[in-house]
Amino acid sequence: MAKQREPRTAPHHIAPPQPQRPVLSNVPQFLQLELQVEQEYRPQMLAALEEKVNEVIERSRDCAPTCVHCGRSMGYHDTRRVSWLARFGRVVAWVPRYRCGLCKCDSRPVLELLGVEPGRISGSLARLLTMLAVVAPYQLAAELAWLLLGVKISPMGIWRVAQRMGEAAARYSEGLSKYHSDSRSDPTLSQAAPGVVVLGVDGCVLGMQVRKERRRLRSEVALEALPVVETGHFREVKTGVLLLPSERVETSPGRRSLVRRFLVSCLGDADTVFSHLWARLRDLGWDLILLS
Ligand SMILES: [Zn+2]
Helix, strand or coil: CCCCCCCCCCCCCCCCCCCCCCCCCCCCCHHHHHHHHHHHHHHHHHHHHHHHHEEEEEHHHHCECCCCCCCEEEEEEEEEEEEEEEEEEEEEEEEEEEEEECCCCCCCHHEEEHHCCCEEECCCHHHHHHHHHHCCHHHHHHHHHHHHHCCCHHHHHHHHHHHHHHHHHHCCCCCCHHHHHHHCCCCCHHCCCCCCEEEEEEEEECCCCEEECCCCCCCCCCCCCCCCCCCCCEEEEEEEEEEEEEHHEEEECEEEECCCCEEEEEEHHHHHHHHHHHHHHHHHCCCCCCCC
């Protein structure tokens, strides 16, 4: 039996260094320089943007709007100051308001023309913030909004933007379903139909925390954990995916990827998700023939 060797004690033994926890918080200096330059030129960009907005407002004065209720031409009423948050800061504009003498309703057509809502975040900035919100938690998305876009916004602000964009996406999806479920919708769309499409539908049951009021953090003490979701408060989020096999690309030998997917999602029953998918199919020019 071989004699067990004594553990060798090297005279110059050095202990391995303590493991260091990696940190992500360091913001590269170049990113800070980019941000600095952007902040420096931001007032000029905002002024140039406001100038263009004013040009649109001036051109809009040429024709008075017509009332949506009675169809009469609306008269000029007054000019009000409005503002909205854009990529380069808060845009301030003086916008004319028109009034129908008969219906007493107001209209500010130039705001519709510009596609902005007073006091809100502009559509382009909202889309950029939503992109951050879908890839990062709200807190991190708010930090990234400052670092990447130079926009100061709270995590709650990011949440609100994501909610509004989600609502708009849901409205569009529902509108599309309604349009295609109507037999009078445009039949010419089916001309450029793809050869094959693939459909997949699945659902995920989520517990709904139903509360009358939103919880607010009133002190530094963390909020209590949410209560266990009671039976009957579970709902299924259904998601459908539609893809075209012809749009598969070979990203590397033997490995394929999809160029795009059409996704629909809803908190409804099977009929709702299928009507959303059906609308997307129709939009691609497909017409389902049900065989019985
Ligand atoms: Zn009217």
